[in-house]
Amino acid sequence: MADGSAASLLAQLVQQHYAALYRYAFRLSGKSADAEDLVQQSFLTAHQKIDQLRDPQNGKAWLFTITRNAYLKSLRGNTGTKLLSLEHAPEPGEECPQDIRLDNEQLQSILNELEEEFRTPLILFYFEQFSYKEIAEQMDVPIGTVMSRLARGKTHLRQKLASFQPAGSQQT
Amino acid sequence: MDCRTALEILEVVRPDTGDLDDPELAEAAAHIESHAECKSEFLRRQQLDREIGSAMRDIPVPHDLETRLLADLAERSETADVAETVAAPTAKPKAALQRRSWMSLVVGTAASLAIGVIGWQLLSGSSTHVDAVQVATSITGRDPNFDGLTEYGGDDSELPADWESLPKGLAIDGPKSYAYQQADGAKLAIAMYQFRFTHRRTPVTGYLLVLPVDSVNPPPTNTALPAGAGSGITSVSWTDGDFVYVCVIPKRGGHFRRLGRLLDRGMT
Ligand SMILES: [Zn+2]
Numbered sequence: 476m477a478d479g480s481a482a483s484l485l486a487q488l489v490q491q492h493y494a495a496l497y498r499y500a501f502r503l504s505g506k507s508a509d510a511e512d513l514v515q516q517s518f519l520t521a522h523q524k525i526d527q528l529r530d531p532q533n534g535k536a537w538l539f540t541i542t543r544n545a546y547l548k549s550l551r552g553n554t555g556t557k558l559l560s561l562e563h564a565p566e567p568g569e570e571c572p573q574d575i576r577l578d579n580e581q582l583q584s585i586l587n588e589l590e591e592e593f594r595t596p597l598i599l600f601y602f603e604q605f606s607y608k609e610i611a612e613q614m615d616v617p618i619g620t621v622m623s624r625l626a627r628g629k630t631h632l633r634q635k636l637a638s639f640q641p642a643g644s645q646q647t
Numbered sequence: 648m649d650c651r652t653a654l655e656i657l658e659v660v661r662p663d664t665g666d667l668d669d670p671e672l673a674e675a676a677a678h679i680e681s682h683a684e685c686k687s688e689f690l691r692r693q694q695l696d697r698e699i700g701s702a703m704r705d706i707p708v709p710h711d712l713e714t715r716l717l718a719d720l721a722e723r724s725e726t727a728d729v730a731e732t733v734a735a736p737t738a739k740p741k742a743a744l745q746r747r748s749w750m751s752l753v754v755g756t757a758a759s760l761a762i763g764v765i766g767w768q769l770l771s772g773s774s775t776h777v778d779a780v781q782v783a784t785s786i787t788g789r790d791p792n793f794d795g796l797t798e799y800g801g802d803d804s805e806l807p808a809d810w811e812s813l814p815k816g817l818a819i820d821g822p823k824s825y826a827y828q829q830a831d832g833a834k835l836a837i838a839m840y841q842f843r844f845t846h847r848r849t850p851v852t853g854y855l856l857v858l859p860v861d862s863v864n865p866p867p868t869n870t871a872l873p874a875g876a877g878s879g880i881t882s883v884s885w886t887d888g889d890f891v892y893v894c895v896i897p898k899r900g901g902h903f904r905r906l907g908r909l910l911d912r913g914m915t
Contacts, residue, residue, distance in 0.1 A: 482720070489716045498706045511712065518716055522723055577702040600659070601696070601703035606666060607659035626658040633695065 481525045488534045489518060495604065496542050502598040503546045505587045513549070517542040535604065540613050543595060550591070577636065585635045589628065596621050597628040650685050653678035662693045662700070806840070807887050814909045818845045844905060853896035853906070
């Protein structure tokens with residue numbers, strides 16, 4: 476691809492996807508400063524690897540994958556926090572809680588506790604940009620794995636959100 | 648299939664999308680259709696998904712982030728000694744492709760449509776004609792594939808008259824146009840509009856291809872084209888004035904009917 480058209484394509488990718496990528500990076504990392512770094516890093520990588528983007532129509536999925544990889548890279552060597560795996564969580568299948576009030580910070584804190592392999596499909600699912608098959612492709616795991624992680628993750632999320640709803644909660 | 652399995656499988660269904668029509672989910676979908684209790688549980692979960700989803704996406708984006716990213720990019724491009732600016736419309740077309748409307752772009756060779764993508768060739772004279780049916784059915788997957796194509800700056804084209812004042816819920820991007828030079832020197836110009844039904848949370852996307860009428864033999868009247876076998880594509884083509892339009896939507900006939908309804912509504 477000629478340099479001019481590569482630059483043009485990159486600018487287009489920034490304009491079309493920076494906001495979604497920022498939100499994704501924010502939900503992955505839990506912090507706005509980290510999210511900005513991740514987005515910047517992602518576009519730097521995109522700039523270096525633009526020749527690998529065969530089909531501009533796939534730009535969004537390509538960028539999301541780059542951002543996730545940048546996030547995973549940033550985690551390396553960070554063994555500080557013990558994260559929650561849902562691998563052995565009870566089978567999903569509970570009745571869906573009736574009344575959930577959503578608090579953004581609570582939502583993020585639930586995500587932060589989860590292992591990345593459960594957090595990422597949840598975020599991608601709720602972003603509604605990608606189907607479960609596309610999520611599987613992005614995470615490079617079998618479709619069945621994504622289905623099971625989504626079912627477990629969503630059950631966990633609903634239960635946690637429901638547990639945050641004490642009588643006379645402090646919502647303003 | 649038992650209740651629990653059906654509900655678990657259907658956790659992958661995004662609300663207000665066509666996900667539930669996925670053939671791989673058909674058995675679970677049939678279960679909830681036949682079991683009222685499961686259906687109401689499913690609907691409850693979908694409602695909760697909507698609420699959680701909207702909270703999940705509710706993250707303010709720093710107002711100057713885009714500007715900073717673009718500045719960053721421009722700087723890097725300069726460093727890389729890239730002379731051209733990033734603005735697509737001013738991108739200089741390849742020397743062989745003069746700055747003309749791509750509609751009038753003609754190339755003098757009987758290049759074949761061998762790249763396996765949505766596209767068409769605009770050929771000089773009338774040595775070869777593009778078959779609109781072939782164009783539409785040459786699409787082989789859900790997402791058209793533009794491997795190996797470079798962006799082309801010339802982008803004049805015409806929307807069908809009916810689409811010019813767009814009905815609410817329909818948005819048009821583009822046209823995007825691509826230039827492609829084959830190894831044998833033959834040139835192709837490929838262009839398309841992308842449209843979306845925006846009234847859905849996850850927009851349905853399709854493509855509108857516009858071809859000069861004299862490149863299509865014979866020009867269609869109002870021909871509904873069959874989907875290519877296994878391609879998951881529905882398409883329709885028609886002729887209007889100097890142009891032939893080929894409209895393609897991935898996957899489901901229902902989407903096509905929705906587009907038709909939108910356009911009908913827009914015209915009344
Ligand atoms: Zn049931």
